[in-house]
Amino acid sequence: MIAATPRIGFDRFIRLEWATMALRLRAGLADHNDLNKILDLAELGAAAKKKTRTVLNRLWLEPRSELVEFADRGVNIFISNPGQSAALCWGMSIVTYPFFGKVAELVGRLAFLQGDCASAEVHRRMSETYGEREGTYRMTNMVLQSQENWGAISREQRGKRLKLSKLPPLPSEHITEWLVEAVLRYHGKPLPIASLQSMPVIYPIHFDQPLAYLASKSSTMAVLSEGPSQQFVALRSQL
Numbered sequence: 001m002i003a004a005t006p007r008i009g010f011d012r013f014i015r016l017e018w019a020t021m022a023l024r025l026r027a028g029l030a031d032h033n034d035l036n037k038i039l040d041l042a043e044l045g046a047a048a049k050k051k052t053r054t055v056l057n058r059l060w061l062e063p064r065s066e067l068v069e070f071a072d073r074g075v076n077i078f079i080s081n082p083g084q085s086a087a088l089c090w091g092m093s094i095v096t097y098p099f100f101g102k103v104a105e106l107v108g109r110l111a112f113l114q115g116d117c118a119s120a121e122v123h124r125r126m127s128e129t130y131g132e133r134e135g136t137y138r139m140t141n142m143v144l145q146s147q148e149n150w151g152a153i154s155r156e157q158r159g160k161r162l163k164l165s166k167l168p169p170l171p172s173e174h175i176t177e178w179l180v181e182a183v184l185r186y187h188g189k190p191l192p193i194a195s196l197q198s199m200p201v202i203y204p205i206h207f208d209q210p211l212a213y214l215a216s217k218s219s220t221m222a223v224l225s226e227g228p229s230q231q232f233v234a235l236r237s238q239l
Contacts, residue, residue: 010097011139012052014059015042016150020085022056027075059092067095070181077175084175086150086167087205091182094201101186101201102129103143107153107162108200116163119144119155152204167204176209177218181235190224190234 021038024030035056039049058064063071074088094101106125110117123140130136144162147153154163170176183199184191191199193212215221215233222239224232 009058010055010093010100010143010146011135012048012055013142013145013149014052014055015146016086016089018042018052018056019059019089019150022060023075023078023085023088026060026071027079029079059089059096063092063096067092070095070178070185074178077172077178081171081175083168084171086152087170087175087179090150090152090167090202090205091179095182095185098186099130099139100143100146102126103140104147104152104203105201107144107147107164108203111162111164111203112198112200116156116161119159119162122162147204150204165204166206169206169208173209173214176207176211177214177221179205180207180211180215180233181218181220184221184233184235184238188238190232190238193223193231193233196233 018035018038021030021035025032025035035053039052044052060071060075071092074092078085078088090104094104103122103126106122107117110121110125122144123137126140127133127136144153144155148155151165151167153165155161156163170179179202180196183196183202186201193215196211197207211233212223212231216223220236222234222236224234226232
C-alpha cells in the first residue's frame with residue numbers, strides 16, 4: 001500500500017458528477033462557483049459540504065505533492081477524453097485513498113468468479129483490516145455507494161448483494177498507461193504483466209491494449225524480466 005497517506009480519508013458519499021466537476025475545475029473548464037452550485041443542489045448541510053469539499057480537494061484540486069504530476073497527466077487525458085471521467089476518478093481515488101482502493105480490491109476479488117458477492121463479506125474483511133468500529137462500516141458503505149453511483153456495481157437485494165458492472169471501454173493508449181500506473185502506485189511494488197488484466201482493485205475497467213508494449217515505451221514505467229517467461233512492470237521511481 002501507499003505510505004504517508006490518510007488511513008481512511010474517503011469518508012463521504014461522492015457522486016460522479018461532483019468528482020467530475022472537481023476534475024473540470026482543475027482542467028480550467030469550470031470554476032469554484034460551478035462546484036459550489038452542484039454541491040448546493042445536493043442540499044448538503046454546511047458540515048457535510050465542507051467534508052465533501054475536503055475529499056474532492058485531495059482527489060483533484062489539491063493532491064499530495066508526489067501526485068501533482070500524475071494528476072496533471074490525468075487532467076490532460078480528460079481534456080481529450082471527457083467521457084472517461086469515471087475511469088480517471090477511479091484511478092486517482094485508489095492512489096489518493098488506500099481505503100477506497102481496499103474496498104475496490106475486495107469487491108473485485110470476492111466477485112471475480114460469479115460476478116457478484118455479499119456486501120456483508122466486504123464489510124467483514126474491511127473490519128479485519130481497519131478494526132471493528134462503527135466508522136469502518138459506515139465509511140465502507142460510503143465507498144460502496146460511491147462506486148455504485150460511478151457505474152461500477154449495482155447493489156441488489158436491498159444492498160445485500162453487489163453485482164459487478166463495467167465502465168466504458170478505454171479509448172486510447174494514454175489512459176490505459178495512466179491507469180496501469182495508478183495500479184502500480186496503489187500496490188507500491190512491481191507486478192506481473194500477465195496479472196494486470198484482472199487486478200481486483202480496478203475491477204470495472206478492462207484493459208484491451210498491449211500492456212507489455214505500453215509499459216516498454218512508457219517514460220514512467222519499466223518492464224523487468226525474471227526468468228525466460230515472467231515479465232513484471234514497475235514504476236521507474238520504485239527501481
